Amino acid sequence: MGGKIRVHAHFGLVFTRPLAHNKNKLCRKGAIPIAILIKRALPEDLPECCRVEQASNIGLAYVADVFDHFTRYTVGDFSCGYIDGQLAGIGKLTRLYDGSAWLETLRVDARYQGRGLGKAFYNRFSQQAVELGCPVMRMYTGASNVVSAGLARLNGLEVVAQHQGMTLDLPTAHLPGLPEGFYMATPREAMAAYAGQESGFICLNRTFYAHNPDTIAGLAGDGRVFIHPETGSALVLGARFQRFKGLHLAAPIGDIERCLRFAVAYTAAEELPRLTCTFATDNTYLPGLLTDMGFVPEPAPTVVMEGPPAAT
Numbered sequence: 001m002g003g004k005i006r007v008h009a010h011f012g013l014v015f016t017r018p019l020a021h022n023k024n025k026l027c028r029k030g031a032i033p034i035a036i037l038i039k040r041a042l043p044e045d046l047p048e049c050c051r052v053e054q055a056s057n058i059g060l061a062y063v064a065d066v067f068d069h070f071t072r073y074t075v076g077d078f079s080c081g082y083i084d085g086q087l088a089g090i091g092k093l094t095r096l097y098d099g100s101a102w103l104e105t106l107r108v109d110a111r112y113q114g115r116g117l118g119k120a121f122y123n124r125f126s127q128q129a130v131e132l133g134c135p136v137m138r139m140y141t142g143a144s145n146v147v148s149a150g151l152a153r154l155n156g157l158e159v160v161a162q163h164q165g166m167t168l169d170l171p172t173a174h175l176p177g178l179p180e181g182f183y184m185a186t187p188r189e190a191m192a193a194y195a196g197q198e199s200g201f202i203c204l205n206r207t208f209y210a211h212n213p214d215t216i217a218g219l220a221g222d223g224r225v226f227i228h229p230e231t232g233s234a235l236v237l238g239a240r241f242q243r244f245k246g247l248h249l250a251a252p253i254g255d256i257e258r259c260l261r262f263a264v265a266y267t268a269a270e271e272l273p274r275l276t277c278t279f280a281t282d283n284t285y286l287p288g289l290l291t292d293m294g295f296v297p298e299p300a301p302t303v304v305m306e307g308p309p310a311a312t
């Protein structure tokens with residue numbers, strides 16, 4: 001990765017980059033090298049983090065809603081990135097139920113892009129993944145986001161899956177009655193229901209959890225797995241955050257139509273406005289079933305990329 005790196009005693013990594021390598025128009029020719037600093041976000045950083053989110057031009061705004069969750073209830077830093085003392089980027093590493101590292105909310109103010117801050121964040125992610133004992137790091141990005149994917153690839157991550165989301169707006173949907181016999185599973189019941197059927201990813205709020213027994217146990221522990229023992233059916237249903245915006249449905253097994261009807265009716269019963277189902281693009285049965293129920297595709301597919309933390 002470009003630039004010299006030295007470890008700052010208190011704040012983490014400090015990078016210095018000669019200006020000759022910088023492409024951004026804010027760089028002044030012949031000026032001293034820029035200093036890049038990554039450090040953990042503090043509560044008072046929230047307004048500036050939201051400003052950076054806006055200024056990255058990603059077209060999504062959720063930091064204000066998740067900041068408290070990210071900084072208080074997850075393992076892994078929500079970090080701020082500074083260029084020459086200016087807060088210019090944000091990024092989050094979260095250790096998921098199965099011990100993997102999930103890289104999310106990486107945003108660099110458009111005026112500072114191309115100056116090495118994204119690479120500095122990846123360096124910090126790798127360092128923290130090693131510290132937390134995470135054997136693998138994953139992220140998702142839009143299938144057409146070449147910069148984000150290129151940056152991930154530069155850091156050893158490769159595309160392992162492609163997904164498509166479909167959403168149902170509940171106020172306009174034809175609502176089925178709540179199928180009887182489903183209940184919220186304990187971790188043990190959930191693991192038994194999915195035994196031998198784990199594959200791919202489970203997506204809630206664009207967080208792609210590897211489908212494995214640890215993930216199922218963790219999701220069930222948080223009340224997000226429902227089972228219907230009579231028909232051998234199970235599904236993941238819930239929200240990682242921003243529950244008020246709606247629920248996410250994943251990994252239906254057994255009587256899949258029954259699972260989908262339950263998910264729709266349950267979301268409506270909770271008086272939530274939307275249900276989203278994100279599935280691998282090679283799934284042959286879900287798109288048709290979801291379309292028949294009134295779900296509409298999200299504008300673009302997404303890719304999941306994964307790789308080991310780089311040796312630091």
Ligand SMILES: CC(C)(COP(=O)(O)OP(=O)(O)OC[C@H]1O[C@@H](n2cnc3c(N)ncnc32)[C@H](O)[C@@H]1OP(=O)(O)O)[C@@H](O)C(=O)NCCC(=O)NCCS
Pocket residue numbers: 002056057058105106107108109112113114115116117118119120140141142145146147148149150151154
């Ligand atoms: C993606 C993003 C975080 C990158 O941050 P950044 O500070 O500009 O990144 P850096 O300058 O450290 O590194 C850019 C690297 O991306 C890669 N890259 C840039 N343009 C690329 C392209 N067109 N094709 C492939 N790779 C490309 C290169 O590896 C480049 O490094 P290099 O210049 O040494 O070759 C930033 O562009 C951003 O905030 N985008 C909007 C939000 C976003 O898309 N977030 C990603 C998660 S969804």
